[in-house]
Amino acid sequence: MNRLTFETIVQDYIQEKKAIGNKFTKAEQTLKRVVALQNEIDKNKPILSRTLFMRWAEKTSWEKPINQSTRLSVLRGLSKYMIRHNYQAVFIPVRYVPYREYEYLPYIFSDEELGRILKAVDNWAFECDSFHARMEFPLVIRLLIGSGLRISETLSIEKDHLDLKTNTLFLNKTKNQSERIIPIADSLGEKLTSYREKTSFIPAFSSSRWLFPNPEGEPYYSGTFYQFFRKMLWKVDIPHRGKGKGPRLHDLRHTYAVRVITNWVRNGYDVTTSLPYLAIYMGHSGIKASQHYLRLTKDMYPDLLGMVGNCYSWIIPEVVCEE
Numbered sequence: 001m002n003r004l005t006f007e008t009i010v011q012d013y014i015q016e017k018k019a020i021g022n023k024f025t026k027a028e029q030t031l032k033r034v035v036a037l038q039n040e041i042d043k044n045k046p047i048l049s050r051t052l053f054m055r056w057a058e059k060t061s062w063e064k065p066i067n068q069s070t071r072l073s074v075l076r077g078l079s080k081y082m083i084r085h086n087y088q089a090v091f092i093p094v095r096y097v098p099y100r101e102y103e104y105l106p107y108i109f110s111d112e113e114l115g116r117i118l119k120a121v122d123n124w125a126f127e128c129d130s131f132h133a134r135m136e137f138p139l140v141i142r143l144l145i146g147s148g149l150r151i152s153e154t155l156s157i158e159k160d161h162l163d164l165k166t167n168t169l170f171l172n173k174t175k176n177q178s179e180r181i182i183p184i185a186d187s188l189g190e191k192l193t194s195y196r197e198k199t200s201f202i203p204a205f206s207s208s209r210w211l212f213p214n215p216e217g218e219p220y221y222s223g224t225f226y227q228f229f230r231k232m233l234w235k236v237d238i239p240h241r242g243k244g245k246g247p248r249l250h251d252l253r254h255t256y257a258v259r260v261i262t263n264w265v266r267n268g269y270d271v272t273t274s275l276p277y278l279a280i281y282m283g284h285s286g287i288k289a290s291q292h293y294l295r296l297t298k299d300m301y302p303d304l305l306g307m308v309g310n311c312y313s314w315i316i317p318e319v320v321c322e323e
Contacts, residue, residue: 005044013081030074048089106254107247116236148256155219157211257293
């Protein structure tokens with residue numbers, strides 16, 4: 001009978017996470033460091049001690065608070081697993097390390113900028129030698145702009161998850177493991193219908209279960225689209241402000257959310273009751289991220305300040321409106 005050790009518990013935890021569909025690659029690398037530290041402190045005994053937790057929680061001189069918090073979240077997940085299985089483990093609070101949740105200020109694209117990006121994408125596709133890229137890249141960018149999807153979600157869509165009769169997408173490989181059904185615009189549905197018809201008899205497409213397969217029939221790597229998007233920004237003269245400053249591909253998602261809230265406010269919708277719907281649609285684990293979009297809306301569209309401030313100052317307390 002194998003002796004129970006901290007390392008075997010960690011391996012069981014990793015296998016459980018992967019079994020439910022998590023890639024867990026980065027967390028697995030982090031847990032290797034945890035195992036090494038635990039072996040130094042607790043000699044591989046099947047425990048997660050407070051001493052280990054406190055050592056792991058120490059901030060390095062070069063580390064940002066958000067990175068420290070990310071490390072702790074990995075250990076927190078292991079702690080919850082061990083407690084659930086009645087192993088000896090210290091409880092780790094959710095916010096042991098306070099940090100600003102949104103240190104990065106998203107770039108919100110204007111409608112005119114989005115139009116320029118789409119035109120540049122279409123022009124690039126017209127000249128592109130790769131049939132795969134020519135057919136798929138414009139559609140992926142349109143999904144990001146028109147539906148607010150994450151790039152990882154978009155590239156993980158399977159062909160069977162696209163319903164062209166109802167113009168909906170079923171998402172099951174999401175950041176928070178929450179399944180969602182996303183409606184798409186009729187115009188985008190028409191483009192996807194044309195795409196399916198043009199690629200249905202091409203083996204590289206028809207033999208793959210993915211909606212947007214690469215030439216090998218597998219999902220594209222998200223980095224491919226990050227590089228492509230940077231190239232399109234350069235073409236339309238939208239300057240990149242440097243590493244960590246954007247604009248980023250993910251800012252298309254932020255822009256979508258801000259545009260939704262802007263339309264709500266201008267059309268007199270009750271944002272108080274509507275925000276939870278946005279949170280569900282976007283796949284957020286809570287409403288806090290959607291509240292952040294409301295703050296961005298206020299910052300980007302000062303003309304809405306009065307309407308937003310009068311009705312929703314409880315959400316954005318920094319808003320002050322003169323009588």
